[in-house]
Structure formats: structure tokens, C-alpha cells
Amino acid sequence: MANPPANMQTYGVPIYAADWVPEEIVRSKIDKDQKKSEDDGESSSSPSSSRRYIVLPGGGGGGNSGIANVILICGVDLEANSLSEEPLVRFVVGTDLPYRMAVHSREGGLICAFSKSCKLYDWETIMRPREDNEVVVEAEGVITELRDVGQQLALAFNQEGSVLAAGGEDGFLRVFKWPSMESLLNESQAHASVKSLTFSESGKFLASLGGPLCRVWEVNAAAAAAVATLSRENDETFASCRFSVDSAGNEVLYIAANTGRGGSIITWDTTTWRRRRSKLIRNNSISAFNVSADGKLLGIGTLEGDVLIIDSTRMQPIQVVRKAHLGLVTALTFSPDSRGLVSVSFDSRVRLTVIEPKGEKGGMRLWVVVLLFVLLYIVSYYFMEAKGMIRQKSP
Incomplete structure (x- = not known):
């Protein structure tokens, strides 16, 4: 073997x-x-x-x-x-x-x-x-x-490590100053069940996700208060949420959702809290989701054990590892320098996927296209010459 x-x-x-x-x-x-x-x-x-x-x-x-x-x-x-x-x-x-x-x-x-x-x-x-x-x-x-x-299904620190959030299976959301554990929020009915938590890079916002809703809380030194409720559309089921920045340096919120057609990524504006766009990624359900530190890449793990790395600007997969795991992907995380992605699963496997440089892959594809074009031109020329469609030059 x-x-x-x-x-x-x-x-x-x-x-x-x-x-x-x-x-x-x-x-x-x-x-x-x-x-x-x-x-x-x-x-x-x-x-x-x-x-x-x-x-x-x-x-x-x-x-x-x-x-x-x-x-x-x-x-x-x-x-x-x-x-x-x-x-x-x-x-x-x-x-x-x-x-x-x-x-x-x-x-x-x-x-x-x-x-x-x-x-x-x-x-x-x-x-x-x-x-x-x-x-x-x-x-x-x-x-x-x-x-x-009770069982907490989500835990998160803000980037500075000065605030801790914990979301329970019972829908209870707790937010504390760290390490003093002074309470900033104690919401017993934030969701039916809290499944995902993420702080914005500035630490100003906390997004909590559960059931059909994602709620956004503004966090300051004294308390946390709800500022927006983001709702699903049609048959969407919200699975995970992550704050990041877009190519222009603006803060965005990504929500990974599952629908009858497969998984999709929804991008939300953090000023108006309106949807920017929704992109269907593939026909498999999303079980794990994350964003690279530089905001350029999205990582998706599926129920079938596949791992996808997606360009956050074009919303197109740039790497796909089929059957990276034998079962559903439970979690994945990009390296701090955004050069690699580690995925884990119930199957006890840990897999490292190194990010392929865009230049090498794109350059290779360009040369292949050019070569195919030249070959097609040569074959077409001689075919038309043989059929008399092109007049042969006199010696």
C-alpha cells in the first residue's frame, strides 16, 4: 500500500x-x-x-x-x-x-x-x-x-484579544472583556442556536449566526448592542460567517449558506448592511468556511470532503481538492501569511493545501492558448491550400 x-x-x-x-x-x-x-x-x-x-x-x-x-x-x-x-x-x-x-x-x-x-x-x-x-x-x-x-458551539476573540464572545447551543450569546471577564452582553435569546461568531478587524462589530438569521452587534468598552439583522432569502440556510476586507480595503461580511442548488457565498456591505452579491459556488453543501488574513482567498469545506480555495474578487475557484477527506470537513484555517490552508475532519485526517501562485498557473494557461491558436492556424492554412481555397504562390 x-x-x-x-x-x-x-x-x-x-x-x-x-x-x-x-x-x-x-x-x-x-x-x-x-x-x-x-x-x-x-x-x-x-x-x-x-x-x-x-x-x-x-x-x-x-x-x-x-x-x-x-x-x-x-x-x-x-x-x-x-x-x-x-x-x-x-x-x-x-x-x-x-x-x-x-x-x-x-x-x-x-x-x-x-x-x-x-x-x-x-x-x-x-x-x-x-x-x-x-x-x-x-x-x-x-x-x-x-x-x-451548556455546550458552546462558537467561541471567538477579537483581533486584539481584548474581547471574548461565546455562543451556546441554547441560543445564549455572551460577550466579555478579556481577561477581566466583565460582561458586555448577556443575551439569552440571540438565536435559536448560535452556530458561528466573527469579529470585524476593527473590533467594532461582532456577527452572530444561527438558524435563519445573522445578527450584527456593535461592541464598545461599555457594552454591546444589536445594530442589524441579516435575513436569508428563499431556501438559504446560513452556515458560517466571517468578517474580512475586499480588494479596495473596505470591510465586508461574508456568509456561507446552503441552498437546494448547493453552497453559496453572500457578501454584505458593513455600512448599509445590505447584500452586495450572492455567488453559487458548487453543487455540494458547505460544512466549513474561512477567509485568508489578506482577504484575497476564501476556503470552503464540503459535506463530501472536498476542499475549495476561491478568489474573493472573482468568486471563482482557483484550486479544488476533491475527496481531501473521507467525510465532511469540520474546520479549515489559512496560514497567517495566506500561503497555505489546513483542513480537518471526523476522519482523523489533517491536510495541508499550499496555495498555487496565480502567475505560474495563469501564465501556463496563456502559453497553452497561444500554442493551440498557432497550431490551429497552421493546420487550417494547409487544409485550405490543399483544397484550393488558397492560391499557391508561384515559384
Whole structure:
């Protein structure tokens, strides 16, 4: 049986979320540990200049599945288009599944949503050496304000890491200052169920999505208040939302929706809160959605396991990886430099898709078109000459 490609690895647990480990403190610690391993004679990995790290929560949940609930940290090498064969860190969290996650933009650690409560883990705790399958104390790290609040389906920090939003399966939306946890919003009926949260780059707006509606909240230092309600049209079902910027540098809100014809991306104006356009992407339902940091690319994962990378200006797919996963894509995230996309799934697979430079692909297509045109011209000329349609020149 052939070995899997280096850009696809199976880590043994269903994976539910994915995000990048902040550089600075965390990366320097992992690099130091990697260097120590190399000095001890272990095989060296790729140069640190091309190495990134990604954090992945997942597991088998409660019961007797035999699959641990863990937080994994894995290596990503964009230059080599590869993932580490084994997780660099395997942190066992207990009998409950870390179903959702939000990573602080700096060194503030990460928050995981479990079935009843949310817990905060600092990077030192996650990366501290442990015995195999050693489990942390169940109560460790539980956030008091998010204790016994039920399953949270969405967690998000603003870009500065100064505000945290949590949306529950019960439709409850909570917004806090971070790290003081001073309440900015406590809305018990924001949605029937909150499925997606996203902050605008400025941090001024928070979009919450659930059921047939997407609501927009204006967030300031004192409170958060609703400013707009965005409704579906026809048979649309909203699946995910993300703030970004367009090619002119203006802030936009994208909503991924599913219809009877397939998935579509709706672009909203953040001044008028009206639709700019809606684009049907393909005939498969969207299960995961994200936007690159530079706003130029959209990433889509489907129920069938496909991954699509879309040009946000033309709204056309520029890369399609069919059957990237064996089942639905649970999450995907672009690298901070927008050079790669990592997708994850219930199938325990993690896949890296490196973004192909537009110039190379476009240039190749242009040369093919030109060559075909020249060949067609030559063949047509000799055909018409043979049929007497073109008078032959006298010697």
C-alpha cells in the first residue's frame, strides 16, 4: 500500500477545530525543544524559517470509544508542503470532548468548549512534558463565568484579544472583556442556536449566526448592542460567517449558506448592511468556511470532503481538492501569511493545501492558448491550400 502524501497525516482522533499557534513565546519554546531533540541525536526537522505550528482539538467524546480526548500541536512546513508525521504535543484533557476552540492572538493561551463548561489552557500547561495519556485534573482551568452554561458551539476573540464572545447551543450569546471577564452582553435569546461568531478587524462589530438569521452587534468598552439583522432569502440556510476586507480595503461580511442548488457565498456591505452579491459556488453543501488574513482567498469545506480555495474578487475557484477527506470537513484555517490552508475532519485526517501562485498557473494557461491558436492556424492554412481555397504562390 502506498504511503500517504507528506501533506496529509492521520492523527488517530476525530478533529473538530483548527487554528495556528501564535509565534512569539510559543514558537520559541517549541523551536528550543526541537533543537534539544536534534542535539540529543534525534532526526532533525525542516528549518525553523519555514516551520509553523497548528493546534487541533478532538477525540472520541465520553463513553467507551477508546479514543482519547486531546489537544494536539503539529508541525506544518509550507516550503516542503508537509505535516509532521506525529503530533509534537499530545495533551489529554479528560473524559469530555473539546468541541470548539478559540486561540488568543498573543500568548494568552486557548479556550476549549466542552459539553457543559469552557476551560482556559495556557501554553506552558499544554506543552509541559507528561507521561503517556496522563490526564489533567477535570476542574483545572474552568472559566467561572462559563461554568455549567451548556455546550458552546462558537467561541471567538477579537483581533486584539481584548474581547471574548461565546455562543451556546441554547441560543445564549455572551460577550466579555478579556481577561477581566466583565460582561458586555448577556443575551439569552440571540438565536435559536448560535452556530458561528466573527469579529470585524476593527473590533467594532461582532456577527452572530444561527438558524435563519445573522445578527450584527456593535461592541464598545461599555457594552454591546444589536445594530442589524441579516435575513436569508428563499431556501438559504446560513452556515458560517466571517468578517474580512475586499480588494479596495473596505470591510465586508461574508456568509456561507446552503441552498437546494448547493453552497453559496453572500457578501454584505458593513455600512448599509445590505447584500452586495450572492455567488453559487458548487453543487455540494458547505460544512466549513474561512477567509485568508489578506482577504484575497476564501476556503470552503464540503459535506463530501472536498476542499475549495476561491478568489474573493472573482468568486471563482482557483484550486479544488476533491475527496481531501473521507467525510465532511469540520474546520479549515489559512496560514497567517495566506500561503497555505489546513483542513480537518471526523476522519482523523489533517491536510495541508499550499496555495498555487496565480502567475505560474495563469501564465501556463496563456502559453497553452497561444500554442493551440498557432497550431490551429497552421493546420487550417494547409487544409485550405490543399483544397484550393488558397492560391499557391508561384515559384
